[in-house]
Amino acid sequence: MESRPGMSRKEFLKLSAAAGAGLALGASGLGAIVEMTKLSGSAAPSSPSSADPKDGIVPFYDKHQAGIVTPQQTYLYLAAFRVTTQSKSDLILMLKDWTKFCDLSAAGGTMKLSDSALVPPTDTGETLDLPPARLTVTFGFGPSFFGNGAFGLSKLTPRHLQDIPRMPRDNLDSSISGGDICAQVCADDQQVAFHAVRNLIRLSTGKASLKWMQEGFASGTPGKTPRNLFGFKDGTANQLHDSPAGYDQVVWAGSDEPEWMQGGSYLAYRKIQMKIESWDRTSLADQEATFGRKKVSGAAFGVSGEFDTFDAAKLPTDSHVRLAKQTGQLIHRRAYSYTDKVDPRTGNVDAGLLFISYQRNPDQQFLPMLRLMQSSDALNSYVAHVGSAMFACPAGLSAGRYIGQSILEA
Amino acid sequence: MESRPGMSRKEFLKLSAAAGAGLALGASGLGAIVEMTKLSGSAAPSSPSSADPKDGIVPFYDKHQAGIVTPQQTYLYLAAFRVTTQSKSDLILMLKDWTKFCDLSAAGGTMKLSDSALVPPTDTGETLDLPPARLTVTFGFGPSFFGNGAFGLSKLTPRHLQDIPRMPRDNLDSSISGGDICAQVCADDQQVAFHAVRNLIRLSTGKASLKWMQEGFASGTPGKTPRNLFGFKDGTANQLHDSPAGYDQVVWAGSDEPEWMQGGSYLAYRKIQMKIESWDRTSLADQEATFGRKKVSGAAFGVSGEFDTFDAAKLPTDSHVRLAKQTGQLIHRRAYSYTDKVDPRTGNVDAGLLFISYQRNPDQQFLPMLRLMQSSDALNSYVAHVGSAMFACPAGLSAGRYIGQSILEA
Numbered sequence: 001m002e003s004r005p006g007m008s009r010k011e012f013l014k015l016s017a018a019a020g021a022g023l024a025l026g027a028s029g030l031g032a033i034v035e036m037t038k039l040s041g042s043a044a045p046s047s048p049s050s051a052d053p054k055d056g057i058v059p060f061y062d063k064h065q066a067g068i069v070t071p072q073q074t075y076l077y078l079a080a081f082r083v084t085t086q087s088k089s090d091l092i093l094m095l096k097d098w099t100k101f102c103d104l105s106a107a108g109g110t111m112k113l114s115d116s117a118l119v120p121p122t123d124t125g126e127t128l129d130l131p132p133a134r135l136t137v138t139f140g141f142g143p144s145f146f147g148n149g150a151f152g153l154s155k156l157t158p159r160h161l162q163d164i165p166r167m168p169r170d171n172l173d174s175s176i177s178g179g180d181i182c183a184q185v186c187a188d189d190q191q192v193a194f195h196a197v198r199n200l201i202r203l204s205t206g207k208a209s210l211k212w213m214q215e216g217f218a219s220g221t222p223g224k225t226p227r228n229l230f231g232f233k234d235g236t237a238n239q240l241h242d243s244p245a246g247y248d249q250v251v252w253a254g255s256d257e258p259e260w261m262q263g264g265s266y267l268a269y270r271k272i273q274m275k276i277e278s279w280d281r282t283s284l285a286d287q288e289a290t291f292g293r294k295k296v297s298g299a300a301f302g303v304s305g306e307f308d309t310f311d312a313a314k315l316p317t318d319s320h321v322r323l324a325k326q327t328g329q330l331i332h333r334r335a336y337s338y339t340d341k342v343d344p345r346t347g348n349v350d351a352g353l354l355f356i357s358y359q360r361n362p363d364q365q366f367l368p369m370l371r372l373m374q375s376s377d378a379l380n381s382y383v384a385h386v387g388s389a390m391f392a393c394p395a396g397l398s399a400g401r402y403i404g405q406s407i408l409e410a
Numbered sequence: 411m412e413s414r415p416g417m418s419r420k421e422f423l424k425l426s427a428a429a430g431a432g433l434a435l436g437a438s439g440l441g442a443i444v445e446m447t448k449l450s451g452s453a454a455p456s457s458p459s460s461a462d463p464k465d466g467i468v469p470f471y472d473k474h475q476a477g478i479v480t481p482q483q484t485y486l487y488l489a490a491f492r493v494t495t496q497s498k499s500d501l502i503l504m505l506k507d508w509t510k511f512c513d514l515s516a517a518g519g520t521m522k523l524s525d526s527a528l529v530p531p532t533d534t535g536e537t538l539d540l541p542p543a544r545l546t547v548t549f550g551f552g553p554s555f556f557g558n559g560a561f562g563l564s565k566l567t568p569r570h571l572q573d574i575p576r577m578p579r580d581n582l583d584s585s586i587s588g589g590d591i592c593a594q595v596c597a598d599d600q601q602v603a604f605h606a607v608r609n610l611i612r613l614s615t616g617k618a619s620l621k622w623m624q625e626g627f628a629s630g631t632p633g634k635t636p637r638n639l640f641g642f643k644d645g646t647a648n649q650l651h652d653s654p655a656g657y658d659q660v661v662w663a664g665s666d667e668p669e670w671m672q673g674g675s676y677l678a679y680r681k682i683q684m685k686i687e688s689w690d691r692t693s694l695a696d697q698e699a700t701f702g703r704k705k706v707s708g709a710a711f712g713v714s715g716e717f718d719t720f721d722a723a724k725l726p727t728d729s730h731v732r733l734a735k736q737t738g739q740l741i742h743r744r745a746y747s748y749t750d751k752v753d754p755r756t757g758n759v760d761a762g763l764l765f766i767s768y769q770r771n772p773d774q775q776f777l778p779m780l781r782l783m784q785s786s787d788a789l790n791s792y793v794a795h796v797g798s799a800m801f802a803c804p805a806g807l808s809a810g811r812y813i814g815q816s817i818l819e820a
Contacts, residue, residue, distance in 0.1 A: 074600075077749075117695035124690055125641025125705055126747075129634050175754055190484075190600075191629035194639075194749050194761075201759065202690050209757035215749060219601030224539050229604075231535025280534055280612050285527035295535055337536075339487075339604050339625060344585055347619035349611065351604075 056132040056188070060106040062396040067136030068265055068358050069247055069332065072226070072235075073186040076216040076336040077197040078269065078354060080142075080179025080389060081208040086150040092408055094207040098139075098183075098200055099402040105196050108132030124202070126195050133189035137196055139403050140267045140391025145180040156410055158253065158261040158392045160363045164268065167374040169385065176212040176271060176387040184267065184356070190215075214271060214387070216336025216354040225298060225306065228337055229274055229351050230382070232291050233298035235333040236306055237324070250330045253360045260406035263395030265358040268331075268366045271338075271387030274352035279382050290378040292319030318378040327372060329365040331357040352383070362390060466542040466598070470516040472806040477546030478675055478768050479657055479742065482636070482645075483596040486626040486746040487607040488679065488764060490552075490589025490799060491618040496560040502818055504617040508549075508593075508610055509812040515606050518542030534612070536605050543599035547606055549813050550677045550801025555590040566820055568663065568671040568802045570773045574678065577784040579795065586622040586681060586797040591814075594677065594766070600625075624681065624797070626746025626764040635708060635716065638747055639684055639761050640792070642701050643708035645743040646716055647734070660740045663770045670816035673805030675768040678741075678776045681748075681797030684762035689792050700788040702729030728788040737782060739775040741767040762793070772800065 058066045085091055104111065108131060111123035146157040163178060183200055187193040194215075201210050220226035228234040241250040248254075253261045279287070288295055292315035298306035300321055302314040315322035334357065340350040359365040374380070394406055468476045495501055514521065518541060521533035556567040573588060593610055597603040604625075611620050630636035638644040651660040658664075663671045689697070698705055702725035708716035710731055712724035725732035744767065750760040769775040784790070804816055 117698070118693050120691050121641070121694045121697070121705070123641075124639075124686070126637045126639055128637065128641070128706060129631050130629055131631070189629050190627040191637075191747070194747075198639075198686065198759070198761075201757075202687075210752050210759065211757075213752050213759060217600040219540055219599050221539050221541070227536045227538065227601075229534075229536055229608075231531070231533075231538070276534070276608065277612075281530050283528050284531045287531070288527070295531065296538060337601070337604075342620050342623050347611075347621075349608070349620065349623060351608075 056134050057107055058132075058134050058136050060103045060137070060397070061399045064252065064263055064265075064396045065138045065393055066106070066396075067138035067184055067186050068334070068393065069251060070134070070136055070186075072218055072220075072334055073134050073136070073193075074188045074217060074219060075186065075190045075193045076218070076354065076356075077183075077185040077193050077213060078216070078356070079183045079185065079197050079200065079213045080211045081181045081183070081204060082211045083145065083148065083180045083208045085207040088151055088408065090207050091151070092402070092404075094204055095404045095408070096402045097203040099397070101199055101203060102137045102196070102403075103399075105192075105199075106132065106135050106137070124195065124198060127192050130189055130192050133187040133192040135185070135187040135192050135196060137200070138184040138186075138267075138393055140182045140184070140393040141404070141407065142179050142182065142389065142391050144178065148180065151408070153407060156258050156260065156407055158257050158264075158266075160266060160361055161390060161392045164270075164370070164388045164390050165367070167370060167385065169374045169380060170388070171384045171386055172388050173386050176214070178389050179211045179391075181208065182267065182269075182389065182391045190217075212387075214338060214354050216338045218336045228335070228353055229276055229339075230279055230287070230291075231295055232287075232293060233306060234335055234353070236293075236298055237330065238333055239307055241330050241332065247332075249360075250365070251332045251358050251360060258410070260394050260410055261392055264393050265332075265360060266362045266366075267389075267391045267393055268355075268357050268359065268362055268370075269387070269389040269391075270353075270355040270370075270385050272353045272355050273350060273384045273386050275348075275382045275384075276351055277346075277348050282382075289316045289319060290382070292316055292321035316378065318376050320373070320377055320379045323372050323377055324369060327365075327368045329369060331359045331365050331369065333357050358393075466544050467517055468542075468544050468546050470513045470547070470807070471809045474662065474673055474675075474806045475548045475803055476516070476806075477548035477594055477596050478744070478803065479661060480544070480546055480596075482628055482630075482744055483544050483546070483603075484598045484627060484629060485596065485600045485603045486628070486764065486766075487593075487595040487603050487623060488626070488766070489593045489595065489607050489610065489623045490621045491591045491593070491614060492621045493555065493558065493590045493618045495617040498561055498818065500617050501561070502812070502814075504614055505814045505818070506812045507613040509807070511609055511613060512547045512606070512813075513809075515602075515609075516542065516545050516547070534605065534608060537602050540599055540602050543597040543602040545595070545597040545602055545606060547610070548594040548596075548677075548803055550592045550594070550803040551814070551817065552589050552592065552799065552801050554588065558590070561818070563817060566668050566670065566817055568667050568674075568676075570676060570771050571800060571802045574680075574780070574798045574800050575777070577780060577795065579784050579790060580798070581794045581796055582798050583796050586624070588799050589621045589801075591618065592677065592679075592799065592801045600627075622797075624748060624764050626748045628746045638745070638763055639686055639749075640689055640697070640701075641705055642697075642703060643716060644745055644763070646703075646708055647740065648743055649717055651740050651742065657742075659770075660775070661742045661768050661770060668820070670804050670820055671802060674803050675742075675770060676772045676776075677799075677801045677803055678765075678767050678769065678772055678780075679797070679799040679801075680765040680780075680795050682763045682765050683760060683794045683796050685758075685792045685794075686761055687758050692792075699726045699729060700792070702726055702731035726788065728786050730783070730787055730789045733782050733787055734779060737775075737778045739779060741769045741775050741779065743767050768803075 146153045185197045218226045225233040300310035303310045312322045312325045336354045556563045595607045628636045635643040710720035713720045722732045722735045746764045
């Protein structure tokens with residue numbers, strides 16, 4: 001195993017036990033989960049042999065939700081839930097339980113295994129020895145959530161929320177598209193990420209059911225743009241808006257939105273299969289012309305560095321980078337690669353990209369780009385869009401409040 | 411991204427370019443792949459700002475194959491190939507290409523992208539910025555490989571190689587079981603691992619096809635036993651034989667085997683679905699009784715530490731650990747967890763264990779354990795065995811030789 005910074009949850013449990021008591025939870029009084037212990041704040045251990053226990057902690061409570069402009073972690077689970085309860089109070093109970101769980105897990109804590117051995121443990125336990133691993137859980141609400149008559153929320157639908165319109169080359173599977181609520185779970189450790197999504201599922205019992213789940217990875221070295229499974233850098237343009245002012249312009253929804261959405265963002269998702277076997281039989285010149293970039297350096301045609309300003313007119317007219325730039329719009333990309341089963345007929349591997357982007361106005365920023373690419377992109381010969389969804393992710397949460405409260409109690 | 415030790419492949423490519431030439435490959439003269447560059451030996455950079463370039467390199471050439479007693483990496487791809495060619499020389503060509511690729515990749519090198527932009531790149535490129543990440547590729551040969559009349563190898567079948575016999579509770583899917591040749595690809599970076607398996611597939615074109623592939627993860631902190639998705643430690647007993655003498659007794663095949671197999675090992679594989687939703691509704695007392703171990707500490711019933719010697723008679727008669735100990739045999743476990751799709755009918759996640767163990771004599775060490783567990787194990791209520799395979803992994807390779815040469819040229 002790689003060496004990991006920080007103290008494990010179990011070391012922390014021991015420390016808490018030695019101190020004589022579990023710690024109170026910041027957002028105490030919410031939900032139905034029993035007492036928990038948490039690794040943060042004043043309980044931080046002073047042992048000089050431990051690394052900083054805050055290493056790897058991304059705060060769950062903040063102005064904006066974590067996991068949007070947070071530097072990309074290595075692993076992703078993207079889960080979409082269907083709300084099954086008709087009871088608003090049950091729904092709120094679930095969202096409160098989720099809030100508690102996320103607050104605690106992001107801080108590297110774990111629910112106390114049990115006060116009694118006669119009941120199921122309140123935590124599934126597979127992260128007991130693992131660090132927080134920069135876990136973030138980002139929630140979004142889909143068009144069908146606001147359209148659900150049981151909750152009467154349609155008047156709170158944000159301006160630009162809709163299912164992504166059908167595109168000419170769509171080959172969508174409805175069982176892996178859409179959903180009422182999504183949770184984007186990211187961490188630098190897959191087991192930490194799965195633990196979170198699994199416990200969200202567990203805490204949704206009787207109130208929601210998991211509609212679909214995807215898992216992905218994005219390996220890179222710090223400060224470098226990760227490469228997709230075509231071997232090309234993916235997300236270079238993010239640096240164009242990499243500042244608080246840039247995020248306000250590109251990512252965060254503004255004052256023309258319902259109050260709960262201001263400071264939130266729209267998550268656009270496309271599951272894109274990549275025909276890696278065909279790609280691998282394509283010449284380097286064709287691969288580079290398809291993107292409009294050099295493979296090794298990531299530089300656009302006509303310049304030498306990945307981040308150099310380039311003249312789009314010097315790129316092939318149907319190249320991916322030229323088309324992305326042609327709309328004059330920016331989006332914040334946060335994509336992950338996926339690998340999956342073998343097609344028994346061909347021996348080909350199902351692999352590709354879980355494209356995720358965040359933007360303040362998908363109608364203006366994302367959909368024109370998607371339409372243009374679906375009509376002209378040279379990449380279309382090598383990809384198929386098989387899953388799709390859009391979710392509105394509310395602004396960040398302050399301690400004591402629960403996920404979705406600003407919508408459900410607006 | 412997590413910070414990673416060592417130099418990236420691209421930094422190395424630059425260095426090689428500055429030095430004026432690609433480096434010769436240790437095992438040069440094999441196969442059909444064009445010139446490659448390699449990060450090792452005398453080419454190691456002397457820049458004090460770089461970490462040791464050998465960080466994260468597990469040697470591909472050694473007495474035994476890497477990836478068997480190598481401390482477990484975080485990610486696994488297990489791939490099984492069906493040999494499609496009837497030509498022994500074509501098969502050898504593929505094995506030589508695989509050898510070159512593995513030697514180079516384990517050393518953190520990459521095939522030169524292209525001498526000409528007019529041909530497909532000889533490397534798919536997605537690891538250009540990534541470190542070696544302790545990549546290991548371990549090869550094994552299945553019963554059907556030796557049974558293939560085209561190659562006339564049946565007299566070289568090792569003593570204990572057979573498909574795992576049908577067990578009373580088997581629920582096997584033949585499309586994800588068996589295979590002629592397997593590659594166990596492990597690394598601390600999923601993208602590095604996938605890159606390797608993908609290029610093995612690419613290099614097999616026309617000679618073999620991918621039958622099935624599984625991916626898994628095993629998160630843990632250094633020196634600690636990883637936990638499975640039931641939240642229990644998995645592999646504690648490995649410490650009982652954790653020494654060269656112990657490996658000789660438990661892992662490495664001996665002098666009663668064909669020469670090529672001496673110093674090799676048998677890989678036993680079972681894909682085990684875990685009903686995590688049922689498990690999560692079970693009391694802590696029942697969970698612990700099912701294993702015969704405490705959940706948090708990993709200690710067996712009656713003792714206090716994970717590695718303490720315990721009296722199996724004090725464990726519940728149908729507990730997993732008691733049954734495993736009852737045969738008096740040791741195996742070397744190297745299991746990974748997996749997570750997969752949602753069952754649309756139930757909303758349940760397909761998740762579980764890719765059980766892998768290595769042993770010198772599966773008839774004596776593994777099969778009795780498996781039979782006993784299938785008949786009595788309390789865990790059976792929560793698991794289903796859906797995939798199965800056994801492979802004979804030859805001894806290690808010395809530079810200049812190719813994978814399987816000791817069998818094909820015996």
